[in-house]
Amino acid sequence: MSVARLLFPRPTQQRIAVERVRVDVRCPACGSDDVRRYPVADSIGPRIVTKCQDCFHQLSLEIPTEDDHWPPWRSATHGWPATRAG
Amino acid sequence: MSVQTDAATVVSAAEARDRYGQSLFDLETARYALVELARDMHAALMRGAFSPVVRDMMDCSAALHMRTARGWETVAVREGCSLHAFSTQHICNFTMNEWDSSTLRDGDVIFQNDPWRGSVHQADINVLRPVRVDGDVLFVLHSTSHVIDFGGPAVGGFAFDAPDHFHEPMKFPPTLLYAEDIPVRSTFNRMLENVRLPGPLLGDLRALYGCLVIGERRLRAILASHGRDLIVAAGEYALDVAEHSMRAALRTVPDGDYRAEEILDAGGAEREAVPLCLCVKVRGDSAEIDFSGTGRQSSVNINIAWAEANRPIIGLKMLLDPHTLVNGGTLRPFQTLLPVGSVVCALPPAGVGNHVDVGIRATNLVTQAIGQALPARSIGDDTAASGVLIIGGVDSRDGHEGQPYGAFALPGGGWGGTAAADGLTFCLPPLGNCRTSVQEHVERECPVVVWQLEIMPDSAGVGQHRGGFGGVFTAEVLSDAYVSIGVERVSKGAPGTQGGGRAMPSYAWRLTDFDPATSLEVTNLAGAIPLFGMFNSEGYPDPEHGEYCLGTEFSSGKVPDLFVKAGDAVRLVVGGGGGWGDPLLRDPAAVLNDVRDGLNTVGFVRAAYGVVIRDSSVDEEATAALRATLAADRGSGRWSPPDAVPPAWSR
Numbered sequence: 001m002s003v004a005r006l007l008f009p010r011p012t013q014q015r016i017a018v019e020r021v022r023v024d025v026r027c028p029a030c031g032s033d034d035v036r037r038y039p040v041a042d043s044i045g046p047r048i049v050t051k052c053q054d055c056f057h058q059l060s061l062e063i064p065t066e067d068d069h070w071p072p073w074r075s076a077t078h079g080w081p082a083t084r085a086g
Numbered sequence: 087m088s089v090q091t092d093a094a095t096v097v098s099a100a101e102a103r104d105r106y107g108q109s110l111f112d113l114e115t116a117r118y119a120l121v122e123l124a125r126d127m128h129a130a131l132m133r134g135a136f137s138p139v140v141r142d143m144m145d146c147s148a149a150l151h152m153r154t155a156r157g158w159e160t161v162a163v164r165e166g167c168s169l170h171a172f173s174t175q176h177i178c179n180f181t182m183n184e185w186d187s188s189t190l191r192d193g194d195v196i197f198q199n200d201p202w203r204g205s206v207h208q209a210d211i212n213v214l215r216p217v218r219v220d221g222d223v224l225f226v227l228h229s230t231s232h233v234i235d236f237g238g239p240a241v242g243g244f245a246f247d248a249p250d251h252f253h254e255p256m257k258f259p260p261t262l263l264y265a266e267d268i269p270v271r272s273t274f275n276r277m278l279e280n281v282r283l284p285g286p287l288l289g290d291l292r293a294l295y296g297c298l299v300i301g302e303r304r305l306r307a308i309l310a311s312h313g314r315d316l317i318v319a320a321g322e323y324a325l326d327v328a329e330h331s332m333r334a335a336l337r338t339v340p341d342g343d344y345r346a347e348e349i350l351d352a353g354g355a356e357r358e359a360v361p362l363c364l365c366v367k368v369r370g371d372s373a374e375i376d377f378s379g380t381g382r383q384s385s386v387n388i389n390i391a392w393a394e395a396n397r398p399i400i401g402l403k404m405l406l407d408p409h410t411l412v413n414g415g416t417l418r419p420f421q422t423l424l425p426v427g428s429v430v431c432a433l434p435p436a437g438v439g440n441h442v443d444v445g446i447r448a449t450n451l452v453t454q455a456i457g458q459a460l461p462a463r464s465i466g467d468d469t470a471a472s473g474v475l476i477i478g479g480v481d482s483r484d485g486h487e488g489q490p491y492g493a494f495a496l497p498g499g500g501w502g503g504t505a506a507a508d509g510l511t512f513c514l515p516p517l518g519n520c521r522t523s524v525q526e527h528v529e530r531e532c533p534v535v536v537w538q539l540e541i542m543p544d545s546a547g548v549g550q551h552r553g554g555f556g557g558v559f560t561a562e563v564l565s566d567a568y569v570s571i572g573v574e575r576v577s578k579g580a581p582g583t584q585g586g587g588r589a590m591p592s593y594a595w596r597l598t599d600f601d602p603a604t605s606l607e608v609t610n611l612a613g614a615i616p617l618f619g620m621f622n623s624e625g626y627p628d629p630e631h632g633e634y635c636l637g638t639e640f641s642s643g644k645v646p647d648l649f650v651k652a653g654d655a656v657r658l659v660v661g662g663g664g665g666w667g668d669p670l671l672r673d674p675a676a677v678l679n680d681v682r683d684g685l686n687t688v689g690f691v692r693a694a695y696g697v698v699i700r701d702s703s704v705d706e707e708a709t710a711a712l713r714a715t716l717a718a719d720r721g722s723g724r725w726s727p728p729d730a731v732p733p734a735w736s737r
Binding site: 023 | 097156157158159175176179180183184185186188189196202204260262263265270296361367369370372374375377378380381383384385395396401414418420421422423424425426427428431433434435436613
């Protein structure tokens with residue numbers, strides 16, 4: 001439903017963190033096995049990065065998919081056909 | 087021939103030819119043509135705007151974005167408000183990703199001010215003009231300004247303490263403002279019929295649009311004279327120069343994780359203090375700014391929707407790479423982690439209108455973090471407040487009856503001391519760095535008399551290099567008025583660094599039956615009703631031992647809409663900046679100069695610097711003895727640099 005991502009409750013936990021999800025690959029640059037995938041604000045906008053945590057070598061930088069929920073909110077008319085007025 | 091920034095050589099002539107297919111000379115010429123285009127747009131915006139917040143205070147910016155392989159990148163920007171230079175690229179990307187560019191025609195102009203689409207807050211409105219070249223939308227011209235009123239509960243746009251965005255100024259998703267250079271009536275009607283000051287808003291909208299028309303005219307002239315290939319190459323080159331400079335500067339920081347945390351003053355009905363923390367992770371020539379651990383979004387509108395994605399980079403830019411022009415390349419080395427539902431990534435419908443408190447403190451946290459890595463570049467914190475004070479209402483003076491008005495005071499506070507010098511006095515923090523109002527314009531246009539706009543004595547954090555001093559702003563209203571105030575650092579002043587002391591926190595009073603003959607002595611509180619501050623049981627300011635908002639009208643430094651009757655006044659004291667280094671090492675001659683200039687009192691410098699002044703001279707023998715005593719007391723835990731505040735108050 002297009003209005004499903006317009007309004008959210010206030011979180012209940014007092015402090016909030018970004019989860020860095022471990023990915024089972026080795027960093028091709030430094031060999032570290034600490035590679036993680038997580039949402040970031042890249043210089044262009046919201047992205048999902050897969051990145052070595054030791055040397056910051058970037059394995060991928062992707063446009064978020066629906067399932068990534070990043071950012072969580074979106075336009076009420078997401079996916080609707082555009083008109084001349086928007 | 088080669089081009090250098092502060093940190094490194096960017097490119098040689100041969101490399102330029104290989105990489106961009108153009109001569110370095112032509113690239114430099116065209117790069118600055120784009121910069122001049124942005125400057126020209128900004129100058130036109132300043133000249134054309136009606137709101138004092140734009141016309142006088144320069145809270146406005148102009149940018150040129152170009153479509154690259156990465157997305158839309160800002161190739162040139164002229165910022166009046168520094169944070170715009172860092173947020174403008176995201177706003178363009180959110181807008182252009184949502185708008186179907188196949189529907190665009192020449193002369194179309196899009197409006198948006200949605201914080202969840204990159205806008206800083208609703209009162210900062212954005213106007214974007216896509217420019218088609220050979221049928222493709224290749225550039226976007228973009229102007230931004232704060233406007234004095236865009237609806238909501240109070241004039242000024244901050245809507246302090248609003249519980250959600252429904253109680254804030256209007257919020258527009260990308261919306262067609264001009265179609266082929268014809269104003270879209272429905273959009274203008276929606277805006278102009280829902281604000282208190284439609285005249286200034288219409289003037290500002292036309293100025294924002296007009297500067298884009300000038301920008302397109304100039305852009306097409308540049309394209310005609312230099313050719314599309316060179317201009318596109320120059321845009322890429324401009325981005326690379328800024329990126330190269332920022333990355334070279336980051337390489338001067340040792341790899342590591344640098345953490346900083348502070349607590350924002352309590353806010354909302356539950357007075358829940360908000361922890362704001364970040365970790366700057368530096369690896370080689372790139373960095374992350376991770377806000378994990380930050381507190382949940384507030385029940386009042388100090389939240390940020392998206393702007394913290396890019397604004398903390400201001401702290402890194404000012405410390406590490408201060409001279410290269412900002413553009414989208416500056417942002418490339420960074421990624422920011424924003425915890426969803428926290429105060430830096432609030433979920434709708436959270437209130438997000440008062441963006442400055444978190445924004446300024448986040449910049450401070452970045453400079454604190456980098457100060458751990460590079461102590462020689464550390465800087466005391468700033469006031470964390472611009473001293474937002476807005477007076478609005480309907481004029482009741484003879485000859486002005488019925489005229490709505492809005493006056494904006496932005497007196498600013500102090501910056502922190504550095505290894506090189508004392509902090510700047512009485513100016514806005516780096517986050518915005520706008521100008522204050524032209525008070526003569528305020529008095530001419532509004533029923534307001536600005537009686538004081540001056541430095542607050544004893545407000546700077548002490549140190550070998552002291553912080554900058556904060557300010558006093560006192561205004562009398564000649565018609566009944568509503569006043570909004572927004573400041574942070576009410577419970578504690580700005581901290582110093584490297585042994586420097588805390589600055590004075592911020593205070594405000596309502597002055598009843600204001601009389602300039604008797605009401606202008608700042609430390610005399612006769613007739614002064616406290617609005618917020620740290621007070622002792624006698625009602626006098628006491629930052630170290632007082633109680634937060636004891637006996638005050640408000641429970642924080644956010645005053646949403648205070649009714650002030652004609653003939654009364656309000657006084658805002660904005661605290662100073664934190665000090666740098668040991669105050670007992672400050673040159674006594676510098677201390678004496680500050681006393682002679684009226685910046686410090688004799689009693690304060692004795693207690694805080696150990697400098698004894700008698701008959702307008704330093705008593706060197708007594709000073710040496712007192713400093714030795716204070717140093718010994720510090721060693722045994724009986725003395726530390728005191729928080730800044732005038733020592734004597736009366737009624």
